Amino acid sequence: MHRLEGKVAIVTGSASGIGAETIQLMAREGAKVVVADFNLPGAQDIAERIIAAGGEATSVFVDSTQEESVKEMIGHAVSTYGKLDILHNNAGGSKPIDVDVSNMTKEAWDFAMNLNLTSVMWGCKHGVLAMRENGGGSIINTASVSGLLGDHSYTAYGVAKAGVVNLTRYVATQEGKRNIRCNAIAPGLIITPASEAVYTEEIKAQFEKNNALSRLGSPKDIAQAAVFLGSDESLYMTGHILQLDGGSTVHQPNLS
Numbered sequence: 001m002h003r004l005e006g007k008v009a010i011v012t013g014s015a016s017g018i019g020a021e022t023i024q025l026m027a028r029e030g031a032k033v034v035v036a037d038f039n040l041p042g043a044q045d046i047a048e049r050i051i052a053a054g055g056e057a058t059s060v061f062v063d064s065t066q067e068e069s070v071k072e073m074i075g076h077a078v079s080t081y082g083k084l085d086i087l088h089n090n091a092g093g094s095k096p097i098d099v100d101v102s103n104m105t106k107e108a109w110d111f112a113m114n115l116n117l118t119s120v121m122w123g124c125k126h127g128v129l130a131m132r133e134n135g136g137g138s139i140i141n142t143a144s145v146s147g148l149l150g151d152h153s154y155t156a157y158g159v160a161k162a163g164v165v166n167l168t169r170y171v172a173t174q175e176g177k178r179n180i181r182c183n184a185i186a187p188g189l190i191i192t193p194a195s196e197a198v199y200t201e202e203i204k205a206q207f208e209k210n211n212a213l214s215r216l217g218s219p220k221d222i223a224q225a226a227v228f229l230g231s232d233e234s235l236y237m238t239g240h241i242l243q244l245d246g247g248s249t250v251h252q253p254n255l256s
């Protein structure tokens, strides 16, 4: 408890799944939090839950693909709580129109790039500008193991997440001397509303079998890492890609 005492945090896409779990854990750890999402009623609901549990929270609409909206979200945090210490650029996702390269369309490509990469870039830009005023801070970007490996489908999503991986290193390089850290989390399959909508029980069982550990991931697995990256416990860590995938990517194909 209180690992984030005195800090102000924003998590984008925090009305659902990984983001909702993360923002609530950050609040329980003492941060004043901004629940930011495209789904404003959902964000308001999470903020109310945090306040009912004794935390400090506000909610704001954000379309993370739009620069002006991201700027307003950060302005909301600064005008409400006076500063920004932690920004978790978590909003992202995919659509079944994102298939293999031979069937790729501009619509599918642009959708995935905007939602998963351009959005994180706008977050980094305006997060950095606010954190410079504050003498430093911690930016956390949500990548994916899909950005580290190949797959049969969701090509644009995976390429966008690969972009997030290297954007993280660029921001870490450019802002480190200003005491702004930037790290990424690359989750494997995590059970959330988004993954439940895409993966059948059969595919989930396949993922579970391929994990070195004996279960699939939960939003809490990611939230705990995000709290660590936002806290002073990770002060010497920047430009790092934290792979949280139950060991699905660490082994040869003969796992039994």
Ligand SMILES: NC(=O)c1ccc[n+]([C@@H]2O[C@H](COP(=O)([O-])OP(=O)(O)OC[C@H]3O[C@@H](n4cnc5c(N)ncnc54)[C@H](O)[C@@H]3O)[C@@H](O)[C@H]2O)c1
Residues within 6 Å of the ligand: 012, 013, 014, 015, 016, 017, 018, 019, 036, 037, 038, 039, 042, 062, 063, 064, 065, 090, 091, 092, 093, 094, 115, 142, 143, 144, 145, 186, 187, 188, 189, 190, 191, 192, 193, 194, 195
């Ligand atoms: N669940 C997984 O297995 C998994 C694995 C690897 C990476 N990820 C990544 O983790 C992040 C969170 O995923 P999740 O599974 O919790 O998803 P989710 O769909 O449960 O939650 C995503 C949230 O983002 C919001 N959102 C969507 N578009 C937005 C926009 N333009 N602006 C602001 N908010 C927007 C949605 O309203 C929703 O509340 C995503 O970046 C996703 O790519 C998830």
